[in-house]
Amino acid sequence: MHGMAEPIRPRLKARRSLLLAGAGLSCLGLLLLTIWLMPVVPGSPEQAQMLREILIWQSLMPRAALGLFVGAALGLSGALLQHVLRNPIADASTLGIAAGAQLALSVALALVPGLLVLPREIIAFAGGFLSFAVVLALSWRRQLDPVTVVLSGMIVTMIAAALSVALILARGEYVMSIFIWGSGSLSQQDWSGVLSILPRLALGGLATMLLMRPLRVMSLNDSAARSLGVSVHAIRFAVLTLAVWLAASVTAIVGVIGFLGLAAPAIARYCGARTAAEITSAAALAGALLLFAADSLMQLLGPGFSDLAPAGAATALLGGPLLLLLLPRVRSTLGLRTASSVPLQRLRRPGLGLAVLGVAFLCIFGLALTLGASDKGLEMSLGSEFADLLPFRLPRLLAAGGAGAMLAAAGMIMQRITGNPLAGPEVLGVSAGAGAGLAVALFLVAFPSLPVMLGSMAAGALVTFLLMTAMTGRSAFSAERVLLAGVAAGALAMALVTLVLAQGNMRSYLLLLWMSGSTNRVGALEATFVVSASIVLVAPLFLLGRWLAILPLGADVNRGLGLPVARARLALALLAALLTAAGSFAAGPLSLTGLVAPHLARMVGFQRPAHQLMAALMSGAGLMIASDWLSRLVIYPYQIPLGLFAALIGGPYLLWLLGRKSDQ
Amino acid sequence: MTAGSPPCTRRQVLAGLSLLAVPSPLFAGTAGTRVATLDWALLETLLAIGANVVAGAELRQFREVAVTPQVPPGVTDLGLRGLPNFEALYHAGPEVVFNSNFYASSEPVLARIAPVETHSIYMPEKDPFALAVEATGEIGELLNLTAAAKLIDEVEAQLLRQRQVMAAGDGRPVLPVNVGDARHYRVFGADSMFGAVLERLGLENAWKGATAYSANAPVGIETLATMPEAWIVLIPPHPADAIAALETSAFWDALPQVSKGRVLSLASVSPYGALPAAARFAELLTEGLSRAWNG
Numbered sequence: 001m002h003g004m005a006e007p008i009r010p011r012l013k014a015r016r017s018l019l020l021a022g023a024g025l026s027c028l029g030l031l032l033l034t035i036w037l038m039p040v041v042p043g044s045p046e047q048a049q050m051l052r053e054i055l056i057w058q059s060l061m062p063r064a065a066l067g068l069f070v071g072a073a074l075g076l077s078g079a080l081l082q083h084v085l086r087n088p089i090a091d092a093s094t095l096g097i098a099a100g101a102q103l104a105l106s107v108a109l110a111l112v113p114g115l116l117v118l119p120r121e122i123i124a125f126a127g128g129f130l131s132f133a134v135v136l137a138l139s140w141r142r143q144l145d146p147v148t149v150v151l152s153g154m155i156v157t158m159i160a161a162a163l164s165v166a167l168i169l170a171r172g173e174y175v176m177s178i179f180i181w182g183s184g185s186l187s188q189q190d191w192s193g194v195l196s197i198l199p200r201l202a203l204g205g206l207a208t209m210l211l212m213r214p215l216r217v218m219s220l221n222d223s224a225a226r227s228l229g230v231s232v233h234a235i236r237f238a239v240l241t242l243a244v245w246l247a248a249s250v251t252a253i254v255g256v257i258g259f260l261g262l263a264a265p266a267i268a269r270y271c272g273a274r275t276a277a278e279i280t281s282a283a284a285l286a287g288a289l290l291l292f293a294a295d296s297l298m299q300l301l302g303p304g305f306s307d308l309a310p311a312g313a314a315t316a317l318l319g320g321p322l323l324l325l326l327l328p329r330v331r332s333t334l335g336l337r338t339a340s341s342v343p344l345q346r347l348r349r350p351g352l353g354l355a356v357l358g359v360a361f362l363c364i365f366g367l368a369l370t371l372g373a374s375d376k377g378l379e380m381s382l383g384s385e386f387a388d389l390l391p392f393r394l395p396r397l398l399a400a401g402g403a404g405a406m407l408a409a410a411g412m413i414m415q416r417i418t419g420n421p422l423a424g425p426e427v428l429g430v431s432a433g434a435g436a437g438l439a440v441a442l443f444l445v446a447f448p449s450l451p452v453m454l455g456s457m458a459a460g461a462l463v464t465f466l467l468m469t470a471m472t473g474r475s476a477f478s479a480e481r482v483l484l485a486g487v488a489a490g491a492l493a494m495a496l497v498t499l500v501l502a503q504g505n506m507r508s509y510l511l512l513l514w515m516s517g518s519t520n521r522v523g524a525l526e527a528t529f530v531v532s533a534s535i536v537l538v539a540p541l542f543l544l545g546r547w548l549a550i551l552p553l554g555a556d557v558n559r560g561l562g563l564p565v566a567r568a569r570l571a572l573a574l575l576a577a578l579l580t581a582a583g584s585f586a587a588g589p590l591s592l593t594g595l596v597a598p599h600l601a602r603m604v605g606f607q608r609p610a611h612q613l614m615a616a617l618m619s620g621a622g623l624m625i626a627s628d629w630l631s632r633l634v635i636y637p638y639q640i641p642l643g644l645f646a647a648l649i650g651g652p653y654l655l656w657l658l659g660r661k662s663d664q
Numbered sequence: 665m666t667a668g669s670p671p672c673t674r675r676q677v678l679a680g681l682s683l684l685a686v687p688s689p690l691f692a693g694t695a696g697t698r699v700a701t702l703d704w705a706l707l708e709t710l711l712a713i714g715a716n717v718v719a720g721a722e723l724r725q726f727r728e729v730a731v732t733p734q735v736p737p738g739v740t741d742l743g744l745r746g747l748p749n750f751e752a753l754y755h756a757g758p759e760v761v762f763n764s765n766f767y768a769s770s771e772p773v774l775a776r777i778a779p780v781e782t783h784s785i786y787m788p789e790k791d792p793f794a795l796a797v798e799a800t801g802e803i804g805e806l807l808n809l810t811a812a813a814k815l816i817d818e819v820e821a822q823l824l825r826q827r828q829v830m831a832a833g834d835g836r837p838v839l840p841v842n843v844g845d846a847r848h849y850r851v852f853g854a855d856s857m858f859g860a861v862l863e864r865l866g867l868e869n870a871w872k873g874a875t876a877y878s879a880n881a882p883v884g885i886e887t888l889a890t891m892p893e894a895w896i897v898l899i900p901p902h903p904a905d906a907i908a909a910l911e912t913s914a915f916w917d918a919l920p921q922v923s924k925g926r927v928l929s930l931a932s933v934s935p936y937g938a939l940p941a942a943a944r945f946a947e948l949l950t951e952g953l954s955r956a957w958n959g
Contacts, residue, residue: 039890047920051889058915059886109903187847187884189915307884374755375740391776392750513746520747523772637741637749 023289030296062188067292069197070250075287077246078261079280084239087146091261092247096156100131101251103160110167124252129244131156146330154487159651162644184255184312186295204246215276258316313498320492347605361622368629373636395527396519399586400628401621402530404593406583408620409538411594413576419552422483424595425580429490431589433464434581436493439500462577517588517643533582548609588643592650593620694808700758702748702767705785705938712940713811719756721745730934793860796938819943823864826950830865839870839894843902861942870894892920900932928952
């Protein structure tokens with residue numbers, strides 16, 4: 001290896017300086033172009049000139065500098081995280097640091113304004129560190145396996161996002177700044193942002209240099225490092241703290257800049273950086289140039305003085321594709337072990353089990369239908385009041401139940417087709433794909449009709465799912481990898497949705513409502529639609545029990561058994577996409593019911609497809625009905641949208657599943 | 665529909681359509697009629713004309729943002745405007761529910777509780793003040809409240825009076841803004857209530873574009889440099905630290921509006937209000953501007 005690398009080095013160096021010069025020059029060009037194309041300030045010539053100068057020196061220049069420094073800080077932070085965790089896909093976005101920091105800031109702004117006497121940075125650091133600690137704790141027992149760590153991080157991010165959206169809905173007017181922040185705008189009016197990031201970046205750079213030697217030693221391995229007298233854990237902790245602090249400071253100053261820390265070290269490695277010192281410095285540089293270029297483009301493409309989109313939302317578009325690209329290179333420290341290897345007891349009398357489940361489901365349904373809150377407290381409504389309230393409660397319960405059943409069925413199909421016990425419409429990004437479809441429909445038609453909305457959602461879901469199955473079919477990905485690929489696709493779709501949200505008009509509001517998965521306005525028409533869709537789409541599954549039973553056994557076995565594999569997969573994929581679109585139409589993309597319900601069914605011990613399907617349908621429906629019921633009780637008369645509420649149940653469950661020791 | 669039933673005849677369809685087109689007086693009320701609404705503009709109208717309001721949406725925020733008219737303590741809070749609690753509305757027992765185009769999607773459910781009367785004040789490219797006058801008059805007739813006609817006369821007279829005051833001013837354009845954070849603000853164009861009031865006060869709105877009649881995308885603060893002659897009128901609520909951060913910003917200080925003292929900070933006004941909000945905005949603006957003009 002060494003012998004081979006030596007002669008290449010000088011050439012690499014020359015190529016690298018050429019690359020650097022090229023990137024630097026194109027950034028300079030972008031800056032000049034931005035100044036040159038700056039809109040003309042109206043008014044008297046001398047006043048216009050004065051204001052133009054202010055704009056250049058107090059807005060454009062600090063913004064350019066801020067882009068460079070923030071990009072460098074994030075690139076450095078990402079490189080440090082990746083190095084210490086030995087994880088090429090670690091960064092502030094994938095580890096939940098940015099989302100945690102942002103949630104802490106939103107909570108402080110919306111709920112405890114008194115906390116704002118503290119510097120934003122401290123609140124952000126506390127939130128970022130907390131969610132990072134949660135992610136590490138969850139993946140600790142799996143020896144910080146890179147894929148598990150990032151998966152946990154992305155799920156923590158999702159839960160934090162769900163809570164943030166709940167806050168936006170609950171506070172209405174005040175959160176405009178959270179909105180802007182959430183998407184990471186670099187817009188500046190003075191040098192204060194630059195002055196606050198610069199010393200932090202310098203300090204971070206200095207600390208990195210000091211830690212570089214122990215870092216180099218650590219890249220050998222733990223025992224070698226220890227024998228050289230390096231306190232491995234202390235150094236690791238110091239570097240991680242440094243990385244989290246850099247990322248949290250950035251979040252406090254400009255908001256979330258998605259996935260930049262993921263992209264920068266990847267670019268550094270691509271350009272030939274190999275040692276820890278090379279990667280950290282090159283990553284800082286790459287991050288700086290990348291963010292600067294992205295922000296300049298957003299300014300140039302936007303009309304007048306407005307940006308096309310905040311830079312953070314633009315870089316978030318990079319995250320999904322990059323994760324998908326990097327995933328094949330991630331070396332797992334663990335073998336292929338998944339929750340599927342956990343032996344489950346088998347129910348001896350599944351018929352009786354189903355009957356018990358059915359009774360439990362009916363109890364939940366009955367309770368949700370009769371028990372409700374009023375100004376006077378919890379109230380059981382019977383008799384004429386029950387009849388009066390029925391038109392409000394029944395449609396939303398039917399819609400919630402139908403959505404839960406459809407998502408559960410979709411989840412079960414996906415788990416069976418992919419042979420991946422962690423699959424589900426939400427975790428594979430299929431729901432988010434449906435959301436991207438909806439966003440496209442909203443973009444093309446201002447107020448699309450129901451069939452157009454559903455059609456575009458189904459198309460988005462199908463495209464995403466086919467992409468995901470194509471990826472699984474092609475390579476021997478472990479369950480977690482497929483899942484991460486799905487999360488990455490979901491992140492891309494969500495970035496698109498965020499771009500529409502950032503426009504802040506009526507469309508954003510519609511999309512926000514959908515994202516939160518509200519059943520509040522469901523009337524008889526929607527309820528009828530959801531229930532009949534679930535009957536029409538679920539019924540064929542009972543006839544396809546054989547497919548569902550043997551598909552997980554693998555293509556060779558299937559062909560041996562005479563199954564038309566490709567056609568069976570496509571038909572089931574289509575069915576799953578339709579189920580997802582119709583289900584998430586009512587419950588939003590976040591609920592995770594599609595993952596949880598089939599698991600519940602399996603855990604109880606239903607294994608034959610028809611039995612598992614029945615049980616999954618009932619638990620999915622029951623789960624959603626219970627969530628819907630609780631979501632309108634806990635902060636009465638205010639309500640938490642169903643999808644968000646369910647995500648707060650499903651998210652922790654998925655985290656628990658990932659963190660569980662699978663080798664029992 | 666059963667399989668054998670004949671399809672609708674053309675006449676039936678036309679009859680159905682005509683029902684939709686003509687606003688039918690489904691409801692005739694009195695001063696004591698129990699009313700409820702999800703819309704803040706209608707809520708303040710109902711409160712201002714002395715209707716018997718039993719329920720309104722998002723009252724916690726309404727009390728902070730709209731401030732006046734006051735919401736009596738007995739009024740049921742229906743939760744978020746976009747996510748109203750229909751059961752709470754049912755328990756409040758309204759006899760008529762007033763609704764607007766913003767919450768049209770809630771209408772089928774609202775109609776199960778009480779007859780729904782729809783009056784829209786914010787519509788694309790329509791003057792919200794004129795629509796507010798129209799809606800106030802109609803609501804007053806419906807509820808048999810003479811206070812409605814009086815409110816219209818009072819607000820129109822007030823605006824005429826204040827137009828005289830404004831005519832003696834400096835004639836500079838006015839830019840009503842709602843600050844989001846130290847770098848972004850929201851503008852109110854001709855199709856907003858603030859824009860409509862400026863027009864009636866004979867003032868020029870510095871923001872020329874329309875604002876899509878609802879929550880507008882935040883605008884960067886550097887755009888203020890394009891309106892150096894204007895008065896900047898800050899309309900709360902602002903986030904706790906936004907104004908403090910703004911005042912330390914070099915760009916803000918260098919703006920001619922700021923260095924010449926042409927920044928006015930008003931008390932909170934509902935940006936999606938009706939006549940009461942229009943009157944409140946006009947009152948606060950006239951008071952603030954005349955104090956500024958006269959030193």
